[in-house]
Every structure is written in C-alpha cells, then in structure tokens.
Amino acid sequence: MLGLPALAFVAGVFGIPVLLFLGKAFTDPSPGVQNFKLIASDTLYVRVLWNTVVVSGATTFFALLLGYPFAYTLANTSPRIRRLLIFVVLVPFWTSLLVRAFSWTVLLQPQGLINAMLVGIGFVHKPIELMFNRTGLLIGMVQMQLPFVVFPLYSVMTTIDPAYVRAASGLGASPVRSFWKIYFPLSMPGVLTGGLLVFVTSLGYFITPALLGGLRDFMIAQLIHDQVADIGIWGVPAALSILLLAGTFALFGLAKAAGVRTK
Amino acid sequence: MSNTHRIWPVARGFVCGLVIVYMLVPLAIVVIISFSSAPFLTFPPPGFSLQWYKAVLDPVWVDALMTSAIVMVPAASLATTLGLGAALALQRPGFPFAGPLRSLLMSPLVVPVIVTGAATYGLFRFLGLQGTRTGLVLAHAVLSIPYALATISTSLQVVDPRLGQAAASLGSAPLHTFFFVTFPMIRAGVFSSFLFSLVISFDELVVSLFISSPEARPITVQMWSNIRGDVDPTIAALATLLFLFALVVLLVEAVFGNGQADK
Numbered sequence A: 001m002l003g004l005p006a007l008a009f010v011a012g013v014f015g016i017p018v019l020l021f022l023g024k025a026f027t028d029p030s031p032g033v034q035n036f037k038l039i040a041s042d043t044l045y046v047r048v049l050w051n052t053v054v055v056s057g058a059t060t061f062f063a064l065l066l067g068y069p070f071a072y073t074l075a076n077t078s079p080r081i082r083r084l085l086i087f088v089v090l091v092p093f094w095t096s097l098l099v100r101a102f103s104w105t106v107l108l109q110p111q112g113l114i115n116a117m118l119v120g121i122g123f124v125h126k127p128i129e130l131m132f133n134r135t136g137l138l139i140g141m142v143q144m145q146l147p148f149v150v151f152p153l154y155s156v157m158t159t160i161d162p163a164y165v166r167a168a169s170g171l172g173a174s175p176v177r178s179f180w181k182i183y184f185p186l187s188m189p190g191v192l193t194g195g196l197l198v199f200v201t202s203l204g205y206f207i208t209p210a211l212l213g214g215l216r217d218f219m220i221a222q223l224i225h226d227q228v229a230d231i232g233i234w235g236v237p238a239a240l241s242i243l244l245l246a247g248t249f250a251l252f253g254l255a256k257a258a259g260v261r262t263k
Numbered sequence B: 001m002s003n004t005h006r007i008w009p010v011a012r013g014f015v016c017g018l019v020i021v022y023m024l025v026p027l028a029i030v031v032i033i034s035f036s037s038a039p040f041l042t043f044p045p046p047g048f049s050l051q052w053y054k055a056v057l058d059p060v061w062v063d064a065l066m067t068s069a070i071v072m073v074p075a076a077s078l079a080t081t082l083g084l085g086a087a088l089a090l091q092r093p094g095f096p097f098a099g100p101l102r103s104l105l106m107s108p109l110v111v112p113v114i115v116t117g118a119a120t121y122g123l124f125r126f127l128g129l130q131g132t133r134t135g136l137v138l139a140h141a142v143l144s145i146p147y148a149l150a151t152i153s154t155s156l157q158v159v160d161p162r163l164g165q166a167a168a169s170l171g172s173a174p175l176h177t178f179f180f181v182t183f184p185m186i187r188a189g190v191f192s193s194f195l196f197s198l199v200i201s202f203d204e205l206v207v208s209l210f211i212s213s214p215e216a217r218p219i220t221v222q223m224w225s226n227i228r229g230d231v232d233p234t235i236a237a238l239a240t241l242l243f244l245f246a247l248v249v250l251l252v253e254a255v256f257g258n259g260q261a262d263k
Helices: A004-027 A034-041 A043-075 A079-093 A097-108 A113-120 A134-157 A162-170 A175-203 A207-212 A220-231 A235-262 B004-033 B051-055 B059-091 B098-110 B113-127 B133-157 B161-169 B174-203 B206-211 B219-227 B234-256
Strands: none
Touching: A004 A034, A004 A235, A004 B059, A004 B098, A004 B113, A004 B133, A034 A043, A034 A235, A043 A079, A043 A134, A043 A175, A043 A220, A043 A235, A043 B004, A079 A134, A079 B004, A079 B234, A097 A113, A097 A134, A097 A207, A097 B004, A097 B174, A097 B219, A097 B234, A134 A175, A134 A207, A134 B004, A162 A175, A175 A235, A175 B004, A207 A220, A220 A235, A220 B113, A220 B206, A235 B098, A235 B113, B004 B234, B051 B234, B059 B098, B059 B133, B059 B174, B059 B219, B098 B133, B113 B133, B113 B206, B133 B174, B133 B206, B161 B174, B174 B219, B174 B234, B206 B219, B219 B234
C-alpha cells in the first residue's frame, strides 16, 4: 500500500511516457521498421553510432588506466590519506556535469591555461586546438567517469587478502609477477564492473560531447536531442533510443552475469 | 632489490598526483576566474573583482536562480516522500513483487537521461505541462526517486523490525509506531535523501533542456544557452555558486545525515 504512490508516479511520469516514446520508432511517420532501415542505410547515422562506441571505449580504457593505480593506492594506504583521496573523487562526483564541462572549456580554449603552458615551455609555437575535437572530448569524458571506476575497483580491492601476495613473494615470485599472477586476477571483478559501468553510461552522454566535442565527434544523445527538440521528428530518435537502451540493458545484464560468476 | 621494484611505487604516486590535479584543478581555476577583474576568461586573472557576482544580479540570472530554487524544494519533498513510502513497503518480509517493483523504481537511474528527456517532452506537450514549473517539479522528482529509495532503504536495514512489532504488541497504532518508533531511527536517512534530491534537482540540465520555456527556465538551462554563445566570467561566478551549493549540502549531509555521500 505504501509503495503504491511511488509506483503510480514513476509509471505515470516515467515508465509509460518512455514506452510511448519508444513505440514511435515503429509508428512514426508510418507503421513498420523503416526508421531502423533508415538508420542502417544512412552513413551519417552509422558514423554517429560508431563514434559513440569508439568514444565510450576510449573513455573506459583511459578511466581504467588512471583509476586502477588510484584505487590501488586508496585500498593500500593510511586512513588519513584515504580520506583525502576519497574527497578528491567525491567532490567532482557531486559537482554538476555542466559545471565540470564548462571548467574544461576554460582550460582548453586557445587562450586557456593549458595552451599558455604549452607555449610557455616551448612545446608548441602557437596555441593548438584542444577542444571541439576528440582530444578535448576524451579529456572531459574521462574526468566525468573516473569516479565510476574508482569506487567499484576500491570496493573489490579492499576484499583482497594481502596474504596471497605475501605468499607469492615468499615462494619467490617477483613483485611484478605476483601482481600480475595474483593481485590483478583477484581485482578483475572490479575492472569488469567499473569498466562496463563507464562504457554503458558513456554511450548516453550528452552535455560533455556537446560542449567539448567537435562536429565530427557527434554522439547518439546529441542526435536524439537535436531531432526531437530542434527538428521535431520522433521516429528516428525513438529508434536510436531503442538501440541505446538495448545496448545499455544487454551490457548491464552481462555485468550482472559476470558478477554472479565471480562470486 | 633491483631498480624495477622501485619504479612501480613511484609510477603509482605519479598517477595519483596526476589524478588529484586532473580532478580538482579545473574547478579551482573556475572559482579563481570568477573573481577576475578581466572581461575574459583569462588565467591568471590580472586582478581581483566582484564584478561577475554583481553581474549575476541581472534579472535574467536572478529569475533563473529563483526558478531553480522554487522547483527544487517540492521536487525533493515529493521524491523523498514517495521514496520513503516505497522503502517501507519493500522492506516488509514477503512483500509481493518486491524485486520487479524495486527495479521499476530504480529504472530512472538506468535509462539514459536523454531518453527520459525526450519521452517527458512528448508527455508534457500532450498534458499541457510543457514549459511549466509543475512539469519541472514532476520530472526532477522522478530522477531523484532512485536515490531517495536507495538512501532510505539503507537506513532501514539497520532498524530491527522487532522494535516495530514490540510497539504494536504493546498496543501502538501503526501510524503511532511509525512516527514514534521507526521514523526517529531513519530520520538521518530521510534527511540525506532530501538533501541529495535538492542537489539533483538544482544541477539537472538534460531533461530540463527539453521541458523548460522562457517562463520556467532553471539556472542550468540559462547557463547552457550562454555557454554556447559568448562566454564571459559571469558563467564562472554562477558555476562557482552551483559548486558551492553542492559542497555545502554535502557537508551538511556528512554532519547531520547518515553520511552516505561517500557510499
């Protein structure tokens, strides 16, 4: 009984409208699957879908590359430094994406701090394009997504018993070898969970690619927004949304299955 | 010990330092630039001035800030009330369909927000809620319900259900039991849920972009339309205000809530 109002509210304001919207993929402008055929045959749509996958994949890779050593330190340091490092990830995590994307536009613009430093040390002769391209987009995306790899990795790493690594070292394994043979495989559930979480959520990113990416870095969410809000067509963006949701649920299902298997 | 054994801790320290700079410096730069005396987003600023905070007093920004403030309180109240009811219902042993119901209530977190935005836009145009504050309240509340449910459910987990049963067997009416036995124990969780929902509503951009109008335009949407045009440090001042709002709410949550921001 107490759950009924929430159920009715979420169904009415979220569930039913989302289903009605997705339904338009098969009914607008006329019944059938022509919207999906259009997406598959138009090189513009195919390129945007491919872009979305590539950018999300690259974001995941770099987020894991930075997040893994950071989470390792978080799991193996004194409580005081741990609190400081958690604060470092938590503050941006709770700061709006808009504010963070804006802060990158300030830093990456031609007259921005990074260009000034690059010119100052003589690395480049004149300011280079750091935003409205793939570089700026990835710099922003990885920063937005870093907390989502750090927390799953950290929570898995705190459960790894240091006795295993000590045992390997005691049996003569070098630190590098005992890390790759013992520690890294034990941390794999965190890598998988964090990596999948970042990849899946990156697929639907809108604010960061719109502010930092170039026209050639267009992602699926920008296409959905522009078609619905600016052009006012519903069929194709609904079909794109179905593809986005299918990817989301398939990968979350995979993550769940992987989580069950490793437990 | 060969040299390779020393390289890894140093490399790890370097990555951690890099992550700290990467996560915090962009925000710090924006805060500093908001006090700049220059008319552009230059760093370092040539001098100190409060001119950009004065510029925030322009009616355009004040109206948008007012809209955000007016929307966030009912949105957070609605989300927390509905989340509380659902959390109480779902924690009862033997509640039918608890799994699917929880999944439905958590789904606004899983479905990409761009899809939610387009779907809400379709519904609100049909219902005449497009471009109204009521529409913004409803849409923001839906996005906060997963957080409210998760936060309150966590705080309910530590409550011994036998306490409620004991009160009931001693003749306490269900409502009386709730207000005098259960609620005092989960008060911190309910408070945290309310605070998180405030921040979520205040920072929301993507759904608001679809459903706002010149009459009901929250601060994030107003900032969005300016960021994509000619940017002056007024945006930096507003970004600083948004950042400080989230920071203050999180500190209040850490002190008076159940400290779930870092979980």
